[in-house]
Amino acid sequence: MNIIGPIKFLEELFSKENDFLLSSFEDETLTYKEFFQLAKDKAQNINESFEETCKETKNSLVSLTPNNTREDLINILAYWLAGRVLIFHAPETSAEFIKEYEALISKDLKTNELLKDKTIACYILTSGSTARPKPIPLSFENLFSASKKFCKHFNVNDQCYLPITLPLYHVGGLMIFIRSITEGAKLSLHNPGKISPEDFPQCPSFMSVVPLQLERILDNKEQHEFYRECTFIIGGAKTSHETLSKIEQYKFKASSTYGMSETCAMVMATKVTSKASVLRSIGMPLENVDISLDSRSALIIKSDSTSPIFRDGVIVTNDMAYTQEDLFYIKGRIDDVFISGGENINPLEVESTLIESGISDAFVIPVEDEKLGMMSTLFYTGKQDQAEIKQLASSNLPPFKRPRYYFKVPDYAFTGIKLKKSILKEVAPLLVSIERARELFPLTFSGDPRRPWIILLHGFMGEKEDWNKIQELLRVKFFTIALDLPGHGENRNLTSLSLEKLQMDFAELAQLLAKPFHLLGYSQGGRLALGLVMRGLEVESLILESASAGIVDEDEREKRYQSDLKLFSRISNQSDLREFLIYWYENPLFGKIKEHQDFEHFINKRSQYDWKLWSEALKSFSVGIQPDYRPFLQRRKDLNALTICGERDHKYLAASMELKTRYGLNFEKISDCSHNTHFERPEEFANTICKFLES
Known part of the structure; x- marks a missing residue:
């Protein structure tokens, strides 16, 4: 498609009298002519403003961060009418990143021989799903050639309605705009993450969606009737067999597509x-698109919609494909295949087998391994738990193809409406290291492991689940790991019941995790944390909640130790344990903890524990056997540490003030609570942690 003079060409496209941009909750419907006039006026203002501020040189590059608003759409057309080349970025993109890419693209426009004599409309940044985003130049010829192919394949005309349901900064969202104006169709603008029938003035003729958006629609049966006449254009990622089966079950209309930023979205x-068997394929090439396979089965694309950076419009992709009954199917990526224990592993082959076996969706990610070279981990979606997923893998895959570790796809792997595989690749080694750490300590974790890490140690008679509320409150900013200490919770490893063995286990834990971390301990856990650091454990910072540096007087320490050894001597059954716990928490140290709304649940749960293990733990972890750490603290004035206690816990308030005044530890007091501040005032406790770690 030859476009001479894009401004004149755009003017002709917008000469129509029919409706263009349909009304939303805030805005009136605009005709093509009305919309064009708004953009034309803005273009004039852009040029006049430019003439006033810069008369010598003309910078044709403009970076936009569109957020799918009417103003964004007007800006796109206005800058094109003003002769600018657009660079599209996501709304949250930093100014530093934008500046870096402007410099990179400015150089590309001046030096890239392949861009000579090309009327570049914009640069789209690849999604970065597998690597760092790469700026792709697209010409007006590319955009409108791709649009013509789409419109012909789907019979789009001026009676059609194509809402923009994908981000405008992605090629998928931008192309909906281009397709609409190519044929004089109607459109409207939407938040891609929140789509419901109430947002549309009528049923869309064609609705471009990624699998996550489609899954949400299919799972909400109340919306089905509204979308009955809509054709879903599916792209952006592979679609699970479960989703395709639902399309067939509910008799929706859909088309599976294949394309990339480099080809202005779809070329197949x-x-x-509604047939799932057809929708599992990527179909056939659109008009004037040549598709072939090389000796590796890699797809080769030749199209006039291909970015000018590819000579003769030819792209040799890394996608491996095969044909069956005149349809193309993707079978993997060449750069994804890896060797594990001497065997070739094709991730897509493993994923397809598992999906056909009943898993909703699967993503195989390789991780380095000393013995195997590389080993596979599996991220999965769906309702099955990890044990069920492992059983499916065991039943349907030969041993060498079975993943070694299994993880639910985390929320943070999605950027908006699209899963970012590069995030899975980044976090897989971290999550594997945590799974290996389970051999040392039972644990729970929460948050995004790319964020700063905090390891949490519970108190006497506690467990890792004591931190559940705190982990939830911290998960946006931090990645937290809560451990069961020896003799507590699920940790029945009595061989670790000594301070020396605990130190060795923590040294091994730190080596396994290979990630800097902050260490936070409550009460007994705080004393143990302090001891670990005093004995050489390296931490980013130390946080002590209601913890002391130990007992100074040796006779007092021995007296306390003997007392602790007898603590459970009168308990012979769970009923005795419950009575003991109620008595224990009547200690003034715990203030009004018995009035807490969750205290009954707190007691009921602890009443089921094995007190004999607690008794064994006290033999090694009692404050009576712990050294006095004050001499160590005197030598560690450089320690980045915080001590926290409740304002009504007078004993530990004094201990905290000593740590602050004599050894320079930071100190924070939690209002209106006693010893167990993270249980009594979790929000204030979490805010205190954030304030300290972010300062």
């Missing part, structure tokens, strides 16, 4: 159908 598509 299936016919419109």
Whole structure:
């Protein structure tokens, strides 16, 4: 498609009288002519403003961070009418990143021989799903050639309605705009993450979606009738067999497509159908698109919609494909295949087998391993638990193809409406290290492991689940790991019941995790944390909640130790244990903890524990056997540490003030609570942690 003079070409496209941008909750419907006039006026203002501020040189580059608003759409057309080349970024992109890419693209426009004599409309940044985002130049010829192919394949005309349901900074969202104006169709603008029938003035003729958006629609049966006449254009990621089966079950119309930023979105598509067997393919090439396979089965694309950076419009992809009954199917990526224990592993082959076996969706990620070279981990979606997923893998895959570790796809792997595989690749080694750490300590974790890490140690008679509320409150800013200390919770490893063995286990834990971490301990856990650091454990910072440096007087320490050894001597059953716990928490140290709304649950749970293990733990972890750490603290004035206690816990308030005044520890007091501040005032406790770690 030859476009001479894009401004004149755009003017002709917008000469129509029919409706263009349909009304939303805030804005009136605009005709093509009305919309064009708004953009034309803005273009004039852009040029006049430019003439006033810069008369010598003309910078044709403009970076936009569109957020799918009417103003964003007007800006895109206005800058094109003003002769600018656009660079699209996500709304949250930093100014530093934008500046870096402007410099990179400015140089590319001046030096890239392949861009000579090309009318570049914009640069789209690849999603970065597998690597760092790469700026792709697209010409007006590319954009409108791709649009013509789409419109012909799907019979789009001026009676159609194509809402923009994908981000405008992605090629998928931008192309909905281009397709609409190519044929004089209607459109509207939407938040891609929140789509419901109430947002549309009528049923869309064609609705471009990624699998996550489609899954949400399919799972909400109340919306089904509204979308009955809509054709879903599926792209952006592979679609699970479960989703495709639902399309067939509910008799929706859909088309599976294949394309990329480099080709202005789709170059292949299936016919419109409800059949899952067809929708599992990527269909056939669109008009004037040549598709072939090389000796490696890699897809080769030749199209006039291909970015000018590819000579003769030819892209040799890394996607491996095969044909069956005149349809193309993706079978993997060449750069994804890896060797594990001497065997070739094709992730897509493993994923497809598991999906066909009943897993909703699967993503195989390789991780380095000393013995195997590389080993596979599996991220999965769906309702099955880890044990069920492992059983499916065991039943359907030969041993060498079975993943070694299994993880639910985390929320943070999604950027908006699209899963970012590069995030899975980044976090897989971290999550594997944590799974290996379970051999040392039972644990729970929460948050994004790319954020700063905090390891949490519970108190006497506690367990890792004591931190559940705190982990939830901290998960946005921090990655937290809560451990069961020896003799507590699920940790029945009595061989670790000594301070020396605990030190060795923590040294091994730190080596396994290979990640800097902050260490936070409550009460007994705080004393143990202090001891670990005093004995050489390296931490980013130390946080002590209601913990002391130990007992100074040796006779007092021995007296306390003998007392602790007898603590459970009168307990012979769970009923005795419950009575003991109620008595224990009547200690003034715990203030009004018995009035807490969760205290009954707190007691009921602890009443089921094995007190004999607690008794064994006290033999090694009692404050009576712990050294006095004050001499160590005197030598560690450089320690980045915080001590926290409740304002009504007078004993530990004094201990905290000593740590502050004599050894320079930071100190924070939690209002209106006693010893167990994270249980009594979790929000204030979490805010205190954030304030300290972010200062």
